[in-house]
Amino acid sequence: MNAAKRAEKAHKVYAIESGTVIDHIPHPMALKVVEILGVKQDGILTVGMNFPSQRLGRKDIVKVENLKLTAQVTDRLALVAPTATINIIEGSRVVEKRPIHVPKTFRGLLRCPNPNCITNIESVSTHFVREGSESEPAVRCTYCERLYREPAQLVV
Ligand SMILES: [Zn+2]
Structure with missing residues (x-):
């Protein structure tokens, strides 16, 4: 076809x-x-x-x-x-x-899975920075600095 x-x-x-x-x-x-x-x-x-x-x-x-x-x-x-x-x-x-354009930063869109991250303790808006390519994005929490390779799981 x-x-x-x-x-x-x-x-x-x-x-x-x-x-x-x-x-x-x-x-x-x-x-x-x-x-x-x-x-x-x-x-x-x-x-x-x-x-x-x-x-x-x-x-x-x-x-x-x-x-x-x-x-x-x-x-x-x-x-x-x-x-x-x-x-x-x-x-x-x-x-x-x-x-779809994958932004460089995400504010308030994602939840940090780290229970000790300050964003889960105080009412701080989350902030993640994209690493990796647009087709395979990973995101890093700017507060606890952990890197997450499955960002789809973090979308709230
Ligand atoms: Zn975090």
Whole structure:
């Protein structure tokens, strides 16, 4: 199947008039993505898991009607799905396509797993700095200086 045919097939499965399609989510992170997005908004939410992907082997796709991702949400998704592609749909067409940008720092987005970290003892907002590549990010707590290689686990 050529690329155009594949795209057409994916479009048929996920056709929406307006909203956001989050593609190239590493499997099986789709449900974590949904959890972060929240499902309180009106509109159809579709979760597709375990699609074949040349780039990732297996990928998940989340489609949310009438949703515009804020920067704060994108920052959270970045650690759960750094490979994700954001497609903004209007009038049944892709009007914007962008990769997720993994920020250099995260303030108040993550919880430090270290029970002795001051962020778990006093009401201090957490602050993490990214290390490693955007596709395989690790994060370091700037308070206790511990490095975490599974930052998706730290998203609150
Ligand atoms: Zn810490």
